[in-house]
């Protein structure tokens with residue numbers, strides 16, 4: 001049976017090139033100019049993000065890795081419920097390094113679950129569906145490539161088991177708070193009572209520590225941001241000159257917003273397909289928000305969006321939290 005041995009991937013991004021073009025043009029024709037950081041993750045962006053996760057200043061990955069590697073049994077206990085089979089759905093799975101601790105534990109304990117990683121990056125999904133069955137024999141995996149809620153709908157159509165949705169890595173921080181709230185509400189709408197969400201939030205801490213993570217000394221974050229311009233050049237026929245843009249990051253301890261910008265170093269015209277975008281010197285493109293939270297704000301987010309916070313897991317430094325919410 002050929003299909004049993006093939007990685008299972010569902011790909012819903014048919015019109016993705018057109019949507020990417022429209023989004024980029026709309027963002028760059030807005031005042032102020034902006035680009036959506038969801039487009040950071042092409043194959044090159046995935047690689048730069050890996051480098052970033054290995055760099056000493058970028059702490060969130062290590063904090064969450066500590067939680068998943070040292071508190072695996074407690075995490076598992078929090079999501080297993082009464083022991084019935086469930087679907088473990090991971091939004092923005094990345095390379096699943098952290099969740100693999102949980103997956104291995106569940107497999108070792110012979111818990112019946114399906115693992116459904118969802119990621120916007122097809123290269124990530126292809127990698128996971130090939131790699132995980134090798135490193136975690138016996139895992140039942142189905143990769144879903146596309147936007148989170150489109151794929152959650154697909155996941156719901158595939159089974160009516162209890163769902164546990166992982167949304168780790170402080171990915172929720174890449175939305176402004178109002179959008180994150182709307183996101184959690186929509187997530188709740190895709191779930192039934194008894195389903196769960198495990199969400200990773202980066203916590204407020206020393207502003208210097210936070211800023212350094214988004215302004216690393218090796219310039220990896222700068223390359224990560226500039227890579228989106230390279231991607232636009234390649235995929236959308238753009239002519240950005242990367243030497244004419246610099247990276248600027250700032251953290252506001254009051255609001256908890258850490259923001260990244262690309263600053264135009266000159267008056268310049270950039271062509272993308274049939275559109276021309278004018279930049280004046282020092283004009284910025286707003287690239288990304290990485291919102292930081294207090295524990296109280298995470299609880300408020302749960303109750304404002306129809307969830308009940310049931311447990312939370314922190315790293316030793318208390319820099320990062322994985323919260324478990326019940327729908």
Ligand code: AVI
Nearest residue numbers: 052169170171174221289290
């Ligand atoms: C994926 N996301 C949670 C990262 C973050 O920390 O906001 C993306 C990132 N951007 C710059 N560094 C890392």
